[in-house]
Amino acid sequence: MDEYDNIANPVSLVFDRIRWCTRLVTLSCPMIDGAIWKHLSHIPTLLKLEIVHGYDDPPSLSKRDIVNLSFLNLTSLSFRQLDDGADIITVIQHSQFPSLKEFKLEASYLTSEAAERLFHALSHCKACQTIETISFCLFDEDPEDVETLTPIPHFLCFTQLRTLQLIFNDSYIYLDNDMLLQAMSSWPHIHTLEINYSVDRAPSSEVSLHGLFTALGLCPQLHTLLVPINIATLDVDPDAEPIQHTSLRSLGLETSESEIADAETLARIISAWLPCVDRVQSLDYMRWDEVNKHLKSLTAAAALYVVGAS
Incomplete structure (x- = not known):
């Protein structure tokens, strides 16, 4: 192969150079x-x-x-x-x-x-x-x-x-509740889990809020989470004693629901179980706007309580 062929075929030129590299x-x-x-x-x-x-x-x-x-x-x-x-x-x-x-x-x-x-x-x-x-x-x-x-x-x-x-x-x-629970039990060191797809074109998620919180208990080091979730029915009692996950800082939730029916209750649940999360991130941020407004108020109130208690 002559020099012109090498110039005309950049792949061959790259290969020739790699063959000479040993370190x-x-x-x-x-x-x-x-x-x-x-x-x-x-x-x-x-x-x-x-x-x-x-x-x-x-x-x-x-x-x-x-x-x-x-x-x-x-x-x-x-x-x-x-x-x-x-x-x-x-x-x-x-x-x-x-x-x-x-x-x-x-x-x-x-x-x-x-x-x-x-x-x-x-x-x-x-x-x-x-x-x-x-x-x-x-x-x-x-x-x-x-x-x-x-x-x-x-x-x-x-x-x-x-x-x-x-x-x-x-x-x-x-992904469903059982699979998520099995995954979290298999990955004790997981700190970033991002699962995202076009929820508007896909079936409703099989992961419920209760299933999500149950799985979170098995991964104490989790810092960043993004998953599709089904919130058509809130299967967590907002007045029940929460098992708090204090490592999670970034929460992203995607839902195929056209709107969130009870934003205030959902915000109360998230704030109670995930005290270090002050907002829910989403590609459709407008869908979560009301939830995030309530989360912001709850976070501010919690901060004032801490200051007052000290």
């Missing part, structure tokens, strides 16, 4: 071929690898290209702006990542079948004792149908999980 620590590049994957697996200094889709014809990988590769010290693996999950699944299924702590995927489109295969592959990549961060952000600008995904059961094996972010605008992430 890489961080690498961000287009999808690489099997030979480059094998080369990178022999670089013990490589800690962070990001694959960015920036070209029309990325190399496709077969199982013969990726066979028993081991990235001994790789701690972060991410894929960004990829339209097909087949190559990612191939890499994860046929490689070992004994030190992996972070896995991230950002894509404009991924079929539900590919997504479920990817969840399954990740849960079997022998990193259950090391992964602390999982992030999936899938943005389909014009989804035709809302499909149901079940990623949570696949991730229960990651007992060291600190951060889980699932942001989908074209799929419904199934």
